[in-house]
Amino acid sequence: xxxxxxxxxxxxxxxxxxxxSAIALAVEGADVAVADLNLEAARETAASIEQLGRRAxxxxxxxxxxxxxxxxxxxxxxxxxxxxxLVNNAGINRANWLRYMTEEEWDSVMDIHxxxxxxxxxxxxxxxxxxxxxxIVNMSSIMGKTGTATGxxxxxxxxxxxxxxKAAAKELxxxxxxxxxxxxxVIDTPMSRAVPDKFRNAQLAETPMRRAGQPEELAAxxxxxxxxxxxxxxxxxxxxxxxxxx
Numbered sequence: 001x002x003x004x005x006x007x008x009x010x011x012x013x014x015x016x017x018x019x020x021s022a023i024a025l026a027v028e029g030a031d032v033a034v035a036d037l038n039l040e041a042a043r044e045t046a047a048s049i050e051q052l053g054r055r056a057x058x059x060x061x062x063x064x065x066x067x068x069x070x071x072x073x074x075x076x077x078x079x080x081x082x083x084x085x086l087v088n089n090a091g092i093n094r095a096n097w098l099r100y101m102t103e104e105e106w107d108s109v110m111d112i113h114x115x116x117x118x119x120x121x122x123x124x125x126x127x128x129x130x131x132x133x134x135x136i137v138n139m140s141s142i143m144g145k146t147g148t149a150t151g152x153x154x155x156x157x158x159x160x161x162x163x164x165x166k167a168a169a170k171e172l173x174x175x176x177x178x179x180x181x182x183x184x185x186v187i188d189t190p191m192s193r194a195v196p197d198k199f200r201n202a203q204l205a206e207t208p209m210r211r212a213g214q215p216e217e218l219a220a221x222x223x224x225x226x227x228x229x230x231x232x233x234x235x236x237x238x239x240x241x242x243x244x245x246x
Contacts, residue, residue, distance in 0.1 A: 001028050001029030002028040002029065002223065002227040002228070002229065003025060003028040003029040003030040003085070003223070003226065003227060004028075004029030004030075005029070006025075006029065006030045006031075006084040006085055006226075007030065007031045007032075007033070007076075007080040007081060007082050007083055007084050007085070008022070008025045008030045008031070008032045008033070008083070008084065008085035008086070008087065008226065009032075009033040009035060009072075009073070009076045009083045009085070009086050009087070009120075009124065010022040010025070010032060010033070010034055010035065010087040010089060011035045011036070011061065011063055011087065011088055011089050011090035011116070011120055012035075012036055012089040012090035012091060012139075013032070013034035013035055013036050013042055013045050013087075013089070014034065014036035014037075014038045014040075014041025014042045014044070014045055015036075015038075015041050015045075015189070015190055016187075016189035016190055016191060016215055017089055017139065017184065017187060017189055017215045017218050017219070018034075018036070018045075018087070018089040018090070019041075019045045019048075019215070020214075020215030020216050020218065020219040021087055021089060021215075021218070021219040021222040021223075022034050022045050022049060022087075023045065023048055023049060023052070023219070024216065024219035024220065024222060024223050025085065025087075025219075025222070025223060025226060026049040026052045026054040026056070027052060028223055028227070029054070030054065030084075030085065030226075031054050031055035031056065031080050032046075032049050032054065032055075032056050032080075033056070033057050033059060033072075033075070033076035033079060033080055033083070034046045034049070034056060034057070034058050034059070035058075035059045035060075035061045035063075035072050035076070035090070036058075036059075036060065036061070036090070037060065037061065037062055037090070038060075039058060039059075039060035042058035042059065042060065043058040045058070046058040055079070055080060057075065057076065057079035057080065059072050059075050059076065061090075063090045063112060063115075063116030063117075063119060063120055064108075064111035064112050064115050064116050064119070065119075066119050069116075069119040069120055069123050070123055072120075072123070073120075073123035073124055077127070082127060082131065083124045083127060083128070084128070084131075084133060084134060084135060085134075085135045085136075085137070085226045086120060086121065086124050086134070086135070086136045086137070087137045087139070087222055087226070088116065088117040088120050088121065088136070088137070088138045088139060088161075089139040090112060090113075090116055090120075091112060091113055091139065091191070092108065092109060092112050092113075092191075093109070093151070093154055093191055094108055094109050094153060094154075095150040095151055095154070096150060096153075097149075097150055098152050101152065101153065105153060106152075106153045109153040109154055109157050110153060110156065110157050110160070112157075113154075113157035113158060113160070113161060114157045114160040114161060114164070117138055117161050117164055118164065121136060121138075121164075121168065121179075125172065125177070128172075128175065128177050129172075129175045129177065132175055132176045133176055133177070134172070134175070134176070134177035134178070135177075135178055135225065135226045135227075135230075136168070136172075136177065136178065136179040136180070137180055137181075137182060137222050137225045137226055138161050138164065138165050138179070138180070138181045138182070139161070139181070139182055139184070140158045140159075140161040140162050140165070140181040140182065140183050140237065141154070141155075141158040141183055141184055142183045142184065142185050142239060142241050142244060142245050143155045143158050144157075144158030144159040144160075144161060144162050144183065145159070145162070145183065145237075145245070146245050158183075161181060162181055162183075162237055165179050165180060165181040165235065165237070166235045169234040169235030170235065173234055173235075178225070178230065178231070178233060178234040179234055179235065180225045180230070180233060180234060180235070180236045180237075180238065181236070181237045181238070182218065182221050182222065182225070182237075182238050182240060183237050183238065183239045183240065183241065184213065184218055184240050184241065185203070185207060185213060185239070185240065185241025185242055185244040185245070186200065186203045186204060186207060186212045186213065186241075186242070186244065187212060187213045187214070187215060187217075187218055187240075188212040188213065188214055188215065189215060203244065206244055206245070207241070207242045207243060207244040208242060208243035208244070208246065209242035209243055210242075211242065212242075213240060213241075213242055217240065218240050221238050221240050225238065
């Protein structure tokens with residue numbers, strides 16, 4: 001097992017990519033704190049992890065609120081003892097055309113993705129620095145490189161995560177903490193299935209593999225970046241897109 005003895009915290013772990021990542025980390029031996037705005041969904045993921053023989057705790061959190069994020073980190077450490085791995089995965093999508101997008105639609109997406117990544121990283125990084133070990137995996141998107149119509153908020157937030165990843169990687173490398181980002185393409189999750197068919201079909205038509213990826217395929221990249229197999233990888237953006245936008 002690649003992650004035996006390690007403890008992970010996964011935000012947005014109740015469904016989709018977050019759930020698949022949390023379970024994949026547990027399969028490789030990690031104990032996992034599953035954080036999500038939907039506590040019941042987090043509990044379901046935690047129960048699946050416990051069935052694998054690993055420790056798990058479910059925590060409700062709104063990652064855009066600092067007090068809740070700090071409480072989440074405290075609860076994870078209280079349950080597991082430490083946080084070696086952080087997967088910043090929590091996200092939302094509030095699609096709208098630029099000319100109609102409201103300030104609330106802009107702020108909510110930026111707050112969950114960009115501010116949430118910042119707050120969650122800040123909440124755990126001191127412990128990682130003290131132990132001189134840490135693996136931070138940020139969930140960006142290929143949209144952060146290419147942009148997408150009806151998604152100026154989402155694309156901007158995901159681009160911010162790429163910049164955050166590279167800056168944090170430079171700052172934390174001397175502490176033996178790696179920071180990397182994954183850029184998914186079309187992944188078969190509840191969020192992507194909510195995209196109107198005409199947009200989803202257009203994305204799939206531009207994907208050389210002609211299919212959506214499965215959350216488990218994305219989770220394999222999370223495990224790699226969370227393990228010591230990626231010990232010399234930091235500041236990287238790993239595209240898991242089936243070749244889309246290649």
